[in-house]
Amino acid sequence: QGVIEDGALEVSLSIDEITLKDLFPGLDKTFAISLRGQDVQGIDTMGDGYLLLQDGDIGDGRVSAALHEGAVVLCRVYHGEDGLHLQHTDGTESQVDPEHDDFKLLGRYAGHINRHGLFQAPGTVYTEHALNGATVTTT
Template structure:
């Protein structure tokens, strides 16, 4: 896929944004209006340029669609970091379905103080009791751990994800899998334990899961 000019990239991003809200590409008139173009012909020219560079293709009916090489769903690089809110749904009595553009949910809505959030990839199954498996990505916040919190710690040059229990002067690192043993750090070494982050949730192929704690 060839690189886009700044104007082509802006036009292309507007197509992605519209698609994520409406699950379809805009018409040439809609695309022209969104981008402040004077005519549908200008929109057509942008579509043709995107087709030539491999970002769009035409189906059997001649309608444009994204190519298979483009991932336009939330979470991908092209989609950005927000999810469209397409309307309201009742949790009480039934009501008429009304579609509306109510903005977007961003990562900061899911995790306050998102600037302090980072991720680590999990290796091992000691936290499977929380449905955290090998290969998952845990989301951690750069905050101190309270007694019983799940978090990432650094000890003796090694890192681990465990429930952290403070017992008098010693620290117990407890797995969420009964097949693994607790790691008990005695008082003379407890000061060497460094907190890396508190567990907020994890991400895997099934989606995003927030911490129940």
Template sequence: MGRKKLTAKQHEFLQFLIDHTRETGVWPTYREIIDHFGYNSPNSVTQNLKALHRKGHLTRDDQGYHLATRYQEQEEPGIPVKGIISAGTLQEAVEADLGTITLDMLFPNLDQIFAIRVSGQSMRGANIRDGDYVLLIDEDIPEGGIGAVLYDGETSLKRVHHDDEGLRLEPCNPEYDDIHIQPDVFEEVTILGRYVGHINDEGIHKKSGQGTPAVR
């Protein structure tokens, strides 16, 4: 079952289950969960358990619910959040364990994202270079957006444009020519995914609102 993004409340609920089972070695009772969160009825517990199970964070058998294997073995890897710092006037530093920043926080719909390694320099102008790992999501590519397409048995990462002459695949490097695909062969074009970012030695580059990569 694929992992899906949790709401803030669901994440807090899951973290309580993880912390309780690690500290006590047993699954918390309904009463312990209700007392911890201040719920008015057991139905709130059931709804949260079902949501976490549906999103792939819990498993279920005849004995009840259990943490998914990755939570039983170790915490989900991420960047530790070690405190709070002021971005206004000088204030006393606040040190605290505020959890971690995980990939599903950086990339919503993480379960739909996959990576492909780039070969060539046609997208150099978008800061996507040979050897980078481009991150794609299984969605249509908007007009002028960057994405991966499959045509005539070959794949290409380009900016995608539609006009009266058909489909135009535009490189981000003047040394490369546009690729034109006539309307009568549109059915032979397969959209592999929409660009959402890429990874290289400099770090994670996430697509900004303007469609250009921004270093994270």
């Protein structure tokens, strides 16, 4: 409903949305994917919410999100001569061809938002310093 600046509240009816850049000015190449009735294997999105991802190279062992056979999964990604090796959060592993129609690597996992708040992936840097897995929640 407004902005507090220099100890005073300035009412502003024009503020009707908050972006990721508003919350975390240091974000770089981070985007959100809306999840509608879609669970994500490995995190509790409650069938709704947002998945926070980062663009860029996905190095070996990085936790990433992928659309695999119609399901959104979090997994560690390893690059090999015969495609990508995925280690899923449930302990299973799979080998995929990144060019196959039923697979799309979405980005590096940065966190997620559900009805309980915003959850950051451990070690993700949103500002000049890492928050070490801190959780920002709403009340």
